[in-house]
Amino acid sequence: MRDEYDFSKAKRAKDVPHLAKLQAAMKGKTRITIMLDDDIIEAFRKKAEAQGTGYQTEINRVLRSYLSKGDETLERTLRRVIREELHAN
DSSP: OOSOOOOTTOOOGGGSHHHHHHHHHTTTOOOOOOOOOHHHHHHHHHHHHHHTSOHHHHHHHHHHHHHHTOSOOHHHHHHHHHHHHHHHO
């Protein structure tokens, strides 16, 4: 590995056609670094493999689902389900 590299002739990703296409495809997403427990990652990897998707896609899906439900606690969920079941019969 060199001590120094010359980037004076380097191009930006947006100026390289295949990289620009990749960037356009990723629009609306942001790369982050996050620390998760190993067992959580392993569970998502197994679930993703079973569904034929990536584990990051699964994590995103679960987070989106959680956010779309709003701030519904377990107690509220149970009460809602019980009411629905009682009215269904």
